[in-house]
Amino acid sequence: MTTPGELVFVAPKAKRPPQHLADLDPAERANLARELNVPAFRIEQIAHHYFERFEIDPDVMTDLPAADRKQWIEAVLPMLLTPVHTITCDNETTAKQLWRLHDGVMVESVVMRYPERATVCISSQAGCGMNCPFCATGQAGLTRNLSTGEIVDQVVAAARLLQEGGVGGSPVRLSNVVFMGMGEPLANYKAVMGALRRLTDKDSHGLGLSRRSITVSTVGLVPRIDQLIEENLPVRLAVSLHAPDDELRDTLVPVNTRWKVSEVLEAADRYSRSTGRRYSIEYALIRDINDQGWRADMFAWFT
Ligand code: SF4
Known part of the structure; x- marks a missing residue:
């Protein structure tokens, strides 16, 4: 259900992925x-x-x-992701995987091994409709939403790769998932909620990951943040802010023209109060664009 004035993000129609x-x-x-x-x-x-x-x-x-x-x-278990290419870097502790989906669309996920954890960064959409000008994915536009199965299968593929010792040279369990790859997760809300349930359900109903080990990153779709509060799925929330003032954020994160910085941070505060989870703020420093001292002061004042 939408409320008056709410933006609706419609993904182009595509042949549905096989049911998994x-x-x-x-x-x-x-x-x-x-x-x-x-x-x-x-x-x-x-x-x-x-x-x-x-x-x-x-x-x-x-x-x-x-x-x-x-x-x-x-x-x-129909094949949802066909591996196209894997690049390793950081002394073999990072693996960037490119996948082809059933309709030829490409998405990426990245597996990162750290001393104390192993994390996969996954995509929730092919492309992205948010149109942030500094982001290559945003410039290509939205191709389509991923299904729950396509999202979960990226995580299972990462867990398998880590279990086989394919990242960092020895077997390890996947511990963390971050929705920070291609797409705005809260714009593909239903499929992402299904994925969050599969990732956290236990006893063969899902991967049994801890909710606090999963982070959903959003540019700030305020009604969807409020909806997430109602899901009883207290995962971690990250807000991609990139600018503390509306004048600049309107240009760096165009959805800011709909939900202003103060509204986004108020929604994140509501999420934090309701779930007991602190949220994080992402800020991509761009030289001479958002890296001024007075913006750092303004940012500190907000937080
Ligand atoms: S929301 Fe994220 S993926 Fe989408 S255009 Fe903006 S920075 Fe890129």
Whole structure:
């Protein structure tokens, strides 16, 4: 439901990605079992392989009947992300992965290994409609929203890569997820909420990650921040501010013409009070644009 004056972000229509286990909540998974005429406990076994072992290869799922395995996996875990290219840097502790989706659209995710944690930065949209002039993704515009499955599958792929020792040279568990890749997560609200539930649900219903280890970054879609408060999903919130004054922020983050700096920070304060989570502020320093001392003072005064 929209309120008068609220901007509505409409993604271009595209052929929907294939339905994937990660798109479904437990009730929908039971429906899928009935549709496929597969015993429900078999779907749960597949979910265990996918969410807890990050496994997608039917050949190693030896607890499933050999005659049905391949066909079931094709139906329940269709290939959503095809790897195109991986670049490693920072002494092999960072891996930037480029994926092709079912319709040829490309998205990126980045896996980062630190001494005390392993983080994946994921995309929530292909492109972005927010049009921030300093951002290459924004300049290309929005191609389409990602599905819940396409978002979750980036995380599962990162967890698998880390488990195999593919980043930093030794196996490690994925600990953190940040929605800071391509797209504005709160403009793809429904799919991102589904992804947050799959990432935090436990016992083969999801990856069982801690809510405090997940960060959703937004340019400040105020009604969606308020909606997120109601979800009972107290993940961390990050606000991409980039300027403390409306005059400059109107140009750096064009959605500021709709929700001003003070409104965005008030919404973040409401989120913080309601969830008990401190929020963070992102500020990309751009030489001679937003790096003046008086803006730093203004920023400090706000926070
Ligand atoms: S919201 Fe983020 S991804 Fe979108 S244009 Fe702005 S900086 Fe780029």
